[in-house]
Amino acid sequence: MLSALIVSLKVVGVATLVIGVAGTLLALLLARVRFPGRTLLELVLTVPLVLPPTVVGFFLLYVLGRGSPVRDWLGLDLLFTWQGAAVAASAVGLPLMLQSARAAIAAVDPQLEDAARTLGRSEAEVLLRVTLPLAHRGILAGLFLGAARALGEFGATLMVAGNIPGRTRTLPMVVYDAALNGDLALAAQTSLLLSGIAFLALFATRRLEQPAQR
Amino acid sequence: MSAERLLVDIEKRYPAFHLQVRLSVGAEVMVLYGPSGAGKTMTLRAIAGLLRPDRGEIWLDGRLLFRSDGRHRALNVPAHRRRVGLVFQDYALFPHLTALANVAFGIRGPDRRERALAWLRRMRLEHVAHLYPSQLSGGQRQRVAIARTLAAGPSVLLLDEPFSALDRDAKRRLQGELRQLQAELALPVVYVTHSLEDAFAVGHSIAVIAEGRVQQVGRLEEVLAQPANRRVAQAFGLPNLVEARVRAHAAEGLLLDWDGSELLAAGRDVPVGARVIVHIRPEEIRFIYPNRPLSAAVRHNRLRVRVLEHRHGPDFRLVRVLTLGPTSAELEVRSPPSTYMDLPLAPGSELEVAIRPSGIVVLEAAGPDAEG
Numbered sequence: 001m002l003s004a005l006i007v008s009l010k011v012v013g014v015a016t017l018v019i020g021v022a023g024t025l026l027a028l029l030l031a032r033v034r035f036p037g038r039t040l041l042e043l044v045l046t047v048p049l050v051l052p053p054t055v056v057g058f059f060l061l062y063v064l065g066r067g068s069p070v071r072d073w074l075g076l077d078l079l080f081t082w083q084g085a086a087v088a089a090s091a092v093g094l095p096l097m098l099q100s101a102r103a104a105i106a107a108v109d110p111q112l113e114d115a116a117r118t119l120g121r122s123e124a125e126v127l128l129r130v131t132l133p134l135a136h137r138g139i140l141a142g143l144f145l146g147a148a149r150a151l152g153e154f155g156a157t158l159m160v161a162g163n164i165p166g167r168t169r170t171l172p173m174v175v176y177d178a179a180l181n182g183d184l185a186l187a188a189q190t191s192l193l194l195s196g197i198a199f200l201a202l203f204a205t206r207r208l209e210q211p212a213q214r
Numbered sequence: 215m216s217a218e219r220l221l222v223d224i225e226k227r228y229p230a231f232h233l234q235v236r237l238s239v240g241a242e243v244m245v246l247y248g249p250s251g252a253g254k255t256m257t258l259r260a261i262a263g264l265l266r267p268d269r270g271e272i273w274l275d276g277r278l279l280f281r282s283d284g285r286h287r288a289l290n291v292p293a294h295r296r297r298v299g300l301v302f303q304d305y306a307l308f309p310h311l312t313a314l315a316n317v318a319f320g321i322r323g324p325d326r327r328e329r330a331l332a333w334l335r336r337m338r339l340e341h342v343a344h345l346y347p348s349q350l351s352g353g354q355r356q357r358v359a360i361a362r363t364l365a366a367g368p369s370v371l372l373l374d375e376p377f378s379a380l381d382r383d384a385k386r387r388l389q390g391e392l393r394q395l396q397a398e399l400a401l402p403v404v405y406v407t408h409s410l411e412d413a414f415a416v417g418h419s420i421a422v423i424a425e426g427r428v429q430q431v432g433r434l435e436e437v438l439a440q441p442a443n444r445r446v447a448q449a450f451g452l453p454n455l456v457e458a459r460v461r462a463h464a465a466e467g468l469l470l471d472w473d474g475s476e477l478l479a480a481g482r483d484v485p486v487g488a489r490v491i492v493h494i495r496p497e498e499i500r501f502i503y504p505n506r507p508l509s510a511a512v513r514h515n516r517l518r519v520r521v522l523e524h525r526h527g528p529d530f531r532l533v534r535v536l537t538l539g540p541t542s543a544e545l546e547v548r549s550p551p552s553t554y555m556d557l558p559l560a561p562g563s564e565l566e567v568a569i570r571p572s573g574i575v576v577l578e579a580a581g582p583d584a585e586g
Contacts, residue, residue: 118298121294
């Protein structure tokens with residue numbers, strides 16, 4: 001279980017980073033910029049929320065596998081590595097982040113951004129000093145949810161990274177293996193650990209979504 | 215009244231609206247007055263660089279902020295480099311920052327905090343420096359918003375319906391402070407409002423805007439005394455706008471034919487035969503006591519009327535009457551509350567009015583059938 005915990009931490013760490021950065025930028029794009037294909041992009045990024053994880057994993061096999069730009073042009077072979085697992089976890093966690101961050105950014109009064117502009121602040125400064133600080137609760141809440149989902153990822157990860165002990169076996173796979181092998185104690189311990197983390201993440205999200213008491 | 219500091223000559227077309235504004239503002243408070251939907255806020259946003267006109271020019275203290283002929287590549291200085299201060303209608307204070315941090319937001323340099331504090335002191339706000347906007351009163355928020363805008367060192371100050379949410383006393387105080395600040399800083403100020411009372415409280419000059427166009431610019435009392443056209447008169451909410459035909463120029467003034475009734479109006483250079491819009495000032499219409507000798511003031515423009523309605527306002531008496539032949543039209547008569555105490559002014563009463571020629575103001579030619 002310890003090696004699986006380490007794999008899980010690596011996967012979730014990278015996935016959280018990816019979800020945080022890509023999610024914030026994409027949420028900004030979707031909330032503030034009008035461009036053709038916006039709705040399509042939003043649907044493509046959100047659909048992993050409702051697709052079976054195995055389907056997401058199946059698509060990712062094409063994105064990461066032979067003949068894909070990632071493998072043939074960038075020379076990255078991510079299949080059956082923990083990094084591949086991180087990609088799968090990111091794809092499944094990102095929609096949760098997007099939903100929350102996008103709503104939070106859209107809720108920032110554009111007049112406040114205009115006010116910052118007339119006060120001599122450039123677009124980058126407006127973003128860093130007004131938009132993101134005002135949306136930070138929704139962005140953080142989305143990040144917690146996305147990270148929690150990334151930690152619990154099973155189906156897509158199994159398709160893309162397999163279940164290699166010490167390399168790609170994550171905590172949810174420990175539960176699966178242990179339950180199948182009759183090691184109910186290990187399955188119960190791991191399940192409790194994952195449940196505790198999920199509960200904490202939801203609690204933090206809940207706290208963030210409540211309006212600031214000032 | 216003073217050298218031009220801000221010059222605006224812009225145009226922007228929307229499917230159902232056409233903004234076409236020309237303004238020049240010196241170191242003064244110019245009131246941009248007009249009904250809602252006239253294009254006032256749009257004009258301010260264009261000056262601030264938050265709305266891009268289709269064509270035209272904007273100059274501020276000799277700096278070209280915008281120029282486009284609508285076809286070729288335009289010059290468009292971004293909002294953050296324009297040094298145009300805009301106070302938003304609902305203040306737009308940053309809710310995540312204290313009053314002090316709000317005021318410091320537009321200040322650059324190592325002494326930001328000190329300069330922000332100096333502005334707060336100047337606006338008598340130092341005691342709320344550490345509070346957030348949600349903890350401030352409406353008047354305090356408004357003063358923080360003004361301090362924040364001025365602290366950034368703008369070359370012009372634009373205010374969008376600034377004090378509309380405040381009670382009367384707070385509003386009067388702030389308007390006084392604003393005039394004082396304007397005088398000290400010698401700033402051009404554009405003050406948007408749809409309240410005539412506010413316009414008189416702060417303005418040196420007025421630009422009346424209606425249907426996307428500046429209709430008239432001038433000193434406040436002059437524009438109110440002689441509105442250029444029907445739209446200006448309507449923007450001021452003036453009653454008694456009627457149409458008449460110019461019959462002749464007489465020694466005493468202008469002879470008008472108002473659908474069969476003859477009116478003697480104040481002299482004005484309009485061609486004989488033209489159809490014109492006429493404003494009859496409600497306070498220049500006098501009721502005539504049937505049993506008293508007539509004074510010189512009521513020699514002209516006598517009409518028989520029937521009283522339709524009789525009301526009292528806080529500091530005036532208002533009577534709506536219907537003129538009885540040959541013209542039949544409704545007129546509003548205003549007088550001080552203490553007048554006509556012993557006249558029968560109940561609805562239905564018939565009596566005579568007289569209108570001073572100086573109270574009949576010819577505005578403009580009335581539409582396309584006016585020739586010459």
